Amino acid sequence: MIRERFSYRQTFATILADKPEHIEAAKAGMLAARQVLEAYIARDPFFSTTFDPYIPDSDDLIITRMADATRIAGVGPMAAVAGAIAWAGIDAMQEAGAVFGVIDNGGDIALISDRDIRVGVHAGEAALSNRIAFVVPPQDSVLGICTSSATVGPSISFGVADAVTIFSCNVALADAWATSVCNQILTDDLSVMDRINPDDVRGIFVIMGEQQVTWGMLPPIVRAEVDERLISAGEEHYEFRKPGQTFDHVISDMVAREKRRRLFEDADRKMRDGHFVDLEDSDIHHQY
Numbered sequence: 001m002i003r004e005r006f007s008y009r010q011t012f013a014t015i016l017a018d019k020p021e022h023i024e025a026a027k028a029g030m031l032a033a034r035q036v037l038e039a040y041i042a043r044d045p046f047f048s049t050t051f052d053p054y055i056p057d058s059d060d061l062i063i064t065r066m067a068d069a070t071r072i073a074g075v076g077p078m079a080a081v082a083g084a085i086a087w088a089g090i091d092a093m094q095e096a097g098a099v100f101g102v103i104d105n106g107g108d109i110a111l112i113s114d115r116d117i118r119v120g121v122h123a124g125e126a127a128l129s130n131r132i133a134f135v136v137p138p139q140d141s142v143l144g145i146c147t148s149s150a151t152v153g154p155s156i157s158f159g160v161a162d163a164v165t166i167f168s169c170n171v172a173l174a175d176a177w178a179t180s181v182c183n184q185i186l187t188d189d190l191s192v193m194d195r196i197n198p199d200d201v202r203g204i205f206v207i208m209g210e211q212q213v214t215w216g217m218l219p220p221i222v223r224a225e226v227d228e229r230l231i232s233a234g235e236e237h238y239e240f241r242k243p244g245q246t247f248d249h250v251i252s253d254m255v256a257r258e259k260r261r262r263l264f265e266d267a268d269r270k271m272r273d274g275h276f277v278d279l280e281d282s283d284i285h286h287q288y
Contacts, residue, residue, distance in 0.1 A: 001100075008034065011085060016102035022093045026103055029092025033062045033085050051076040062088055065172040072200065073176035075183070083146045083175025086110035090142050090171075108146040108178075110171045113139050120226030123163035123207040124151040133224035134165075134205075144171030148178035160208060161185055167202040167218065177201060187211055 004023050006013045008031060015026045040058050041048045047056055047063075053071040056063050065087065066080040073079070086105040090112060093101035102111040111117065117136045123129040136143070147165045164182040168174035177196060184192040187208050193215050196204070203216035 006030070011082075011105060013086065013089070013103055013105040015089070016100075017093065017098060018100050019098070022096055022098040022101055025092040025096035025098070026089040026101065030085050030089040030103070030105075032092075033088035036060045036062055037066075037081070037085075047077050049076075049078075053077075065170075066176075069170060069172035069176040072173060072197075073180040074195075075176055075180045079179035080172040080176040082106050082108040083110065083144055083171040083173075087142065087144065087171035094142075107149075108171070108175050109144065111136070111139060111143055111145070112141070118222070118224065119145055120224055121147075121163060121165065121205070121207070122226060124149060126151075126162040126207045126209060128207055128212070129162065130226035131223065132221050133226065134219040135222055136219045141169060142171060144168050144174035146171065146174035146178040148175075148182035150182055160187070161206055162209065163205075163207045165205045167204070167216075168200060169202070170200065173200055177204075181206070185213070 002015075002017050002020065002023055004015050004017075006015055006027055011030060011034065013030065015023050017023045017026065040056070040060065040063050044056065044058075047054060053074060054067060054077050055071075056067050056077070058064070062084050063077075066077045066084045069080045069084075070077050082105045086103040086108055087110045089103045089105075090101055090110040093103075094112060099112065099114045102109065102113070102117065107122075109119065113136070115138055118133040119136055120130065120133045121128065134145070136145070145165060145167055147163055148161075149163050150160050151162050161182045164178050164185065166174040166178045166181070168177070181192050181196075181204065185206060185208070190213060193204065193213075196215070198216055201216060203218040204214065205218055205221075206213035206215075
């Protein structure tokens with residue numbers, strides 16, 4: 001088996017395949033999908049910023065997959081972007097003749113397989129994090145295994161779950177529902193699960209601190225020791241990782257740096273645009 005990392009702009013993926021040509025097919029499929037997506041966003045920027053379901057003016061496959069999936073899950077189109085790009089890569093691998101292929105695009109996985117595959121669960125500081133894995137049986141058709149977290153990574157989340165993992169044959173839908181469930185599920189409120197159609201989603205596994213929630217049909221779960229070095233998190237995570245530091249701490253540091261950078265950029269922009277008022281000219285005075 002060949003394992004190769006692939007990164008392009010915001011895509012940080014790990015590809016597993018039996019043959020080099022299948023690796024290249026996966027890369028080509030993901031790049032082609034990204035190019036279509038970027039071209040569409042250039043003429044319709046709202047597609048990339050809204051948090052609400054959106055009907056796009058496009059019949060391109062990656063655009064419709066993202067829009068259709070997120071409309072079902074009640075989130076914005078970009079909530080399905082990683083899964084949709086991974087799906088495009090697997091489609092290309094199949095077209096190249098692959099019967100085995102895995103693309104992990106930052107925690108959102110698309111796969112086909114003629115053998116059992118173990119998929120580890122990373123859930124930040126939760127007790128089960130890096131200690132269990134799903135044993136996924138052979139899959140003749142594409143399977144999506146997508147995970148969202150409110151405590152790990154830089155993605156925007158409105159929830160509290162350490163990990164929400166969704167299994168679906170529709171990879172974009174697995175990604176969209178992972179985001180939607182993670183945004184809404186609480187330790188004392190699981191009602192978001194009532195909206196999910198079992199014809200669309202095979203199973204759900206949720207970790208919230210010490211609590212675990214299961215829904216539908218899941219692959220067998222076994223004890224495992226997940227190697228964090230296999231996480232598809234981008235080369236900068238390895239560059240900035242200090243001895244003894246977990247990837248969660250690396251990501252938290254990077255998010256903090258990015259927030260500071262954006263704050264200063266916003267302040268500079270407002271200064272240039274004249275949105276700040278000199279204190280001596282202000283009608284507001286503070287007394288100490």
